[in-house]
Amino acid sequence: xxxxxxxxxxxxxxxxxxxxxxxxxxxxxxxxxxxxxxxxxxxxxxxxxxxxxxxxxxxxxxxxxxxxxxxxxxxxxxxxxxxxxxxxxxxxxxxxxxxxxxxxxxxxxxxxxxxxxxxxxxxxxxxxxxxxxxxxxxxxxxxxxxxxxxxxxxxxxxxxxxxxxxxxxxxxxxxxxxxxxxxxxxxxxxxxxxxxxxxxxxxxxxxxxxxxxxxxxxxxxxxxxxxxxxxxxxxxxxxxxxxxxxxxxxxxxxxxxxxxxxxxxxxxxxxxxxxxxxxxxxxxxxxxxxxxxxxxxxxxxxxxxxxxxxxxxxxxxxxxxxxxxxxxxxxxxxxxxxxxxxxxxxxxxxxxxxxxxxxxxxxxxxxxxxxxxxxxxxxxxxxxxxxxxxxxxxxxxxxxxxxxxxxxxxxxxxxxxxxxxxxxxxxxxxxxxxxxxxxxxxxxxxxxxxxxxxxxxxxxxxxxxxxxxxxxxxxxxxxxxxxxxxxxxxxxxxxxxxxxxxxxxxxxxxxxxxxxxxxxxxxxxxxxxxxxxxxxxxxxxxxxxxxxxxxxxxxxxxxxxxxxxxxxxxxxxxxxxxxxxxxxxxxxxxxxxxxxxxxxxxxxxxxxxxxxxxxxxxxxxxxxxxxxxxxxxxxxxxxxxxxxxxxxxxxxxxxxxxxxxxxxxxxxxxxxxxxxxxxxxxxxxxxxxxxxxxxxxxxxxxxxxxxxxxxxxxxxxxxxxxxxxxxxxxxxxxxxxxxxxxxxxxxxxxxxxxxxxxxxxxxxxxxxxxxxxxxxxxxxxxxxxxxxxxxxxxxxxxxxxxxxxxxxxxxxxxxx
Amino acid sequence: xxxxxxxxxxxxxxxxxxxxxxxxxxxxxxxxxxxxxxxxxxxxxxxxxxxxxxxxxxxxxxxxxxxxxxxxxxxxxxxxxxxxxxxxxxxxxxxxxxxxxxxxxxxxxxxxxxxxxxxxxxxxxxxxxxxxxxxxxxxxxxxxxxxxxxxxxxxxxxxxxxxxxxx
Numbered sequence: 001x002x003x004x005x006x007x008x009x010x011x012x013x014x015x016x017x018x019x020x021x022x023x024x025x026x027x028x029x030x031x032x033x034x035x036x037x038x039x040x041x042x043x044x045x046x047x048x049x050x051x052x053x054x055x056x057x058x059x060x061x062x063x064x065x066x067x068x069x070x071x072x073x074x075x076x077x078x079x080x081x082x083x084x085x086x087x088x089x090x091x092x093x094x095x096x097x098x099x100x101x102x103x104x105x106x107x108x109x110x111x112x113x114x115x116x117x118x119x120x121x122x123x124x125x126x127x128x129x130x131x132x133x134x135x136x137x138x139x140x141x142x143x144x145x146x147x148x149x150x151x152x153x154x155x156x157x158x159x160x161x162x163x164x165x166x167x168x169x170x171x172x173x174x175x176x177x178x179x180x181x182x183x184x185x186x187x188x189x190x191x192x193x194x195x196x197x198x199x200x201x202x203x204x205x206x207x208x209x210x211x212x213x214x215x216x217x218x219x220x221x222x223x224x225x226x227x228x229x230x231x232x233x234x235x236x237x238x239x240x241x242x243x244x245x246x247x248x249x250x251x252x253x254x255x256x257x258x259x260x261x262x263x264x265x266x267x268x269x270x271x272x273x274x275x276x277x278x279x280x281x282x283x284x285x286x287x288x289x290x291x292x293x294x295x296x297x298x299x300x301x302x303x304x305x306x307x308x309x310x311x312x313x314x315x316x317x318x319x320x321x322x323x324x325x326x327x328x329x330x331x332x333x334x335x336x337x338x339x340x341x342x343x344x345x346x347x348x349x350x351x352x353x354x355x356x357x358x359x360x361x362x363x364x365x366x367x368x369x370x371x372x373x374x375x376x377x378x379x380x381x382x383x384x385x386x387x388x389x390x391x392x393x394x395x396x397x398x399x400x401x402x403x404x405x406x407x408x409x410x411x412x413x414x415x416x417x418x419x420x421x422x423x424x425x426x427x428x429x430x431x432x433x434x435x436x437x438x439x440x441x442x443x444x445x446x447x448x449x450x451x452x453x454x455x456x457x458x459x460x461x462x463x464x465x466x467x468x469x470x471x472x473x474x475x476x477x478x479x480x481x482x483x484x485x486x487x488x489x490x491x492x493x494x495x496x497x498x499x500x501x502x503x504x505x506x507x508x509x510x511x512x513x514x515x516x517x518x519x520x521x522x523x524x525x526x527x528x529x530x531x532x533x534x535x536x537x538x539x540x541x542x543x544x545x546x547x548x549x550x551x552x553x554x555x556x557x558x559x560x561x562x563x564x565x566x567x568x569x570x571x572x573x574x575x576x577x578x579x580x581x582x583x584x585x586x587x588x589x590x591x592x593x594x595x596x597x598x599x600x601x602x603x604x605x606x607x608x609x610x611x612x613x614x615x616x617x618x619x620x621x622x623x624x625x626x627x628x629x630x631x632x633x634x635x636x637x638x639x640x641x642x643x644x645x646x647x648x649x650x651x652x653x654x655x656x657x658x659x660x661x662x663x664x665x666x667x668x669x670x671x672x673x674x675x676x677x678x679x680x681x682x683x684x685x686x687x688x689x690x691x692x693x694x695x696x697x698x699x700x701x702x703x704x705x706x707x708x709x710x711x712x713x714x715x716x717x718x719x720x721x722x723x724x725x726x727x728x729x730x731x732x733x734x735x736x737x738x739x740x741x742x743x744x745x746x747x748x749x750x751x752x753x754x755x756x757x758x759x760x761x762x763x764x765x766x767x768x769x770x771x772x773x774x775x776x777x778x779x780x781x782x783x784x785x786x787x788x789x790x791x792x793x794x795x796x797x798x799x800x801x802x803x804x805x806x807x808x809x810x811x812x813x814x815x816x
Numbered sequence: 817x818x819x820x821x822x823x824x825x826x827x828x829x830x831x832x833x834x835x836x837x838x839x840x841x842x843x844x845x846x847x848x849x850x851x852x853x854x855x856x857x858x859x860x861x862x863x864x865x866x867x868x869x870x871x872x873x874x875x876x877x878x879x880x881x882x883x884x885x886x887x888x889x890x891x892x893x894x895x896x897x898x899x900x901x902x903x904x905x906x907x908x909x910x911x912x913x914x915x916x917x918x919x920x921x922x923x924x925x926x927x928x929x930x931x932x933x934x935x936x937x938x939x940x941x942x943x944x945x946x947x948x949x950x951x952x953x954x955x956x957x958x959x960x961x962x963x964x965x966x967x968x969x970x971x972x973x974x975x976x977x978x979x980x981x982x983x
Contacts, residue, residue, distance in 0.1 A: 398964060401964065402964070625827055629827065678827070679826070680826040680849075683879070722880075723880055724880060725880050725881060725882065726879075726880075726881070749880050750880050768887075769884065771877075771887070771892075771895065771896075772876075772877045772878055772884050772885075772887055773876055773877065773878060773879055773880050773884070774876055774896060775824040775825070775874050775875050775876035775896050775899070776874055776896070803882075
């Protein structure tokens with residue numbers, strides 16, 4: 001025997017592997033037929049759910065693929081298992097050779113001759129070989145001859161040999177096709193994404209639809225089906241609706257949107273249950289309904305569009321001509337648990353007519369690729385939308401900052417003008433904000449300090465006056481008093497459902513109330529209301545909170561800067577008393593101005609950078625720096641306020657409340673982060689907070705003025721970072737003794753002598769080395785911290801330890 | 817265009833560099849962040865003079881380290897408040913650098929500069945050394961208050977570098 005592979009087998013294998021299309025299955029059958037001089041060939045497969053019991057079989061065989069020369073009509077598409085020779089071959093597992101189609105019988109059965117195809121082609125003899133596919137399904141390979149020349153025993157052996165290769169080759173073809181389709185879809189989407197990455201804006205929806213249409217076309221040609229349709233939810237413009245993005249059968253598809261509903265056909269079921277569906281033959285849906293609903297409970301389908309006739313029209317078949325199985329498969333397009341859409345394929349034009357489990361798995365992969373692409377696009381659109389909103393906000397905030405900046409440089413800053421400007425900005429940046437006001441507290445009530453919107457000017461003069469002069473008791477259950485007390489934003493998306501507001505404010509649909517505050521210092525509330533049908537945008541809450549904070553900061557600065565001149569006079573007097581040089585006095589005030597204006601300017605400038613960088617990773621770093629700058633402004637503003645009091649020898653008033661561990665850790669963390677953000681990153685000064693050392697606060701009571709404590713911590717943290725050597729860590733910890741609780745901030749950096757440690761709580765003192773490394777500041781930070789500690793009946797200790805400095809804040813422990 | 821920015825505030829300098837880089841494409845922009853660094857590199861700058869210097873006034877001497885350079889007497893005496901003015905004087909003392917235009921870009925107000933400089937009559941930005949009449953061919957010195965907009969600075973840079981080129 002020769003070791004060489006027989007020619008007919010080589011031919012079969014090379015044909016089967018010559019192309020990446022399913023149509024090559026027909027090519028393989030052609031090669032097979034020609035190898036044994038057969039006229040044609042059909043590859044059959046058992047319909048899923050059939051019973052292969054040789055005694056009591058049920059079910060069908062269907063055509064997986066076929067080849068006939070000059071085929072005028074399709075062969076029959078299904079055969080009953082129990083009433084056909086091919087079925088008998090499958091059930092017996094043996095080759096059956098029919099010598100004379102019209103005369104032979106097998107176990108008393110005549111070959112199945114109900115199909116006009118047999119007459120038209122003039123088939124005389126055939127041979128049926130049972131097969132088992134690699135996925136476990138059963139089937140048969142039939143070879144037909146038109147001459148009355150039956151297959152000889154040698155030919156039977158040759159057929160068996162060739163047939164034994166078919167399952168593996170069939171699988172190989174499918175795998176190659178599947179691999180190719182995934183690769184090509186990946187290519188399409190990568191191309192689209194590469195192109196999009198070069199553009200500033202995400203591609204238009206029309207462009208995205210074109211890309212998805214290309215996927216549709218590719219899937220259609222891969223599975224040789226008539227229809228592939230893709231439905232996706234555009235949550236930005238049509239949330240809750242899955243719209244048709246692309247289809248290859250636009251003549252037939254009349255429904256361009258689906259919803260998550262079992263009543264919305266098979267696609268609706270897929271969307272509702274996020275589960276894939278395959279149906280063998282839609283033409284027999286009514287017949288197989290029970291079986292189908294067993295697999296897919298609740299699924300219902302009305303053939304409103306008469307699919308059989310539609311397929312006939314597409315394929316040019318007469319009514320009497322048999323239809324192949326009208327197979328269907330659909331899978332959800334998901335991202336995690338979220339259903340983004342669905343992709344479905346129906347009705348194969350050529351064999352294989354049935355969408356196998358393997359095909360379904362491939363469609364799942366396609367869905368995964370679409371999901372990634374769609375999610376990216378939606379994400380880009382959302383970012384774009386965000387950018388637009390932020391741009392509008394930044395523009396307005398910059399304008400507002402400039403306005404406030406100018407206002408603050410005036411002899412007496414006018415807070416009402418600042419409020420009015422903020423309300424204008426609010427109406428510009430929050431879509432649907434129609435009735436806006438600023439409310440400030442006065443003698444247990446909130447009053448309208450500024451208003452904006454047409455509502456405030458409606459009606460006669462008396463009505464307007466009455467409306468504007470209305471006040472709200474802080475004891476009422478209004479959103480304003482709630483926000484003022486809690487310091488947290490309050491949102492009411494449906495005012496009609498609120499007990500307090502129901503019936504009182506006709507026409508008002510939604511509201512957001514944001515606190516106007518700086519740290520724990522509350523100034524009032526910003527109230528925003530809408531009457532229209534459209535909701536506030538998603539970022540409205542964040543924007544309202546931000547504007548409230550800005551307003552708080554501005555009011556704080558307005559109060560502080562307004563008093564600066566008086567303070568300057570007082571301080572000048574004090575400093576003169578201490579025989580400081582006139583030039584030094586001036587420098588301190590030059591420095592104060594520098595410290596207060598620099599961060600405002602920079603924060604505003606940084607907002608521009610944020611706009612340029614967004615949505616790059618750099619943008620979040622910039623946003624953090626902006627936060628740090630606002631933190632610095634707040635610290636300086638508070639320093640100024642305290643200087644003012646101390647210069648007038650007014651004691652610092654404290655509002656004591658119990659200090660909790662988490663609050664303190666948050667203060668330390670926020671303050672350390674802000675100080676670190678102000679540093680050049682190349683210095684790599686890190687910080688560590690020893691959390692367990694603060695647990696003492698859970699068992700021991702320490703009372704502090706949180707606002708002042710935070711301020712003291714900010715001043716100490718600023719020093720610790722400013723004077724640290726590069727690549728060192730600021731260590732933050734807590735501790736206690738019998739009578740005291742302390743916070744310790746240790747840094748390794750510019751050393752401090754014992755003598756300097758005592759002196760540095762004096763106003764204006766700076767050690768010789770500290771003077772080398774500062775470009776701003778007036779040496780008042782520790783002086784202020786010392787006063788804050790004294791106001792708490794506590795103390796500030798500066799403990800020099802060679803290169804390390806340990807600064808501690810001691811608070812009295814009240815009780816165990 | 818070769819620009820040197822002297823500013824010890826990293827957030828300010830980063831922003832400024834980004835803005836100037838955007839406008840003056842392909843330009844070389846250097847950042848000097850302490851008075852000590854400016855002094856140390858003055859000869860290097862003289863060898864390759866910049867087209868313009870943007871100078872903050874209040875500058876730190878150096879950064880914390882175990883071997884910090886000693887403070888010269890004048891720095892010890894005046895402190896960081898006038899560091900930019902001292903750098904300007906150093907510049908004016910160098911033949912190769914004295915005509916390089918310099919802008920004091922600071923949050924200080926005009927009044928804060930008037931102790932050392934005079935504003936050229938009729939000009940909002942141009943400065944001259946106190947007690948000295950401004951001459952057309954004089955080295956250009958200017959003042960601009962820091963703001964959140966880079967446009968004014970860019971216009972001033974264009975104005976000063978253009979006038980230099982005409983001369």
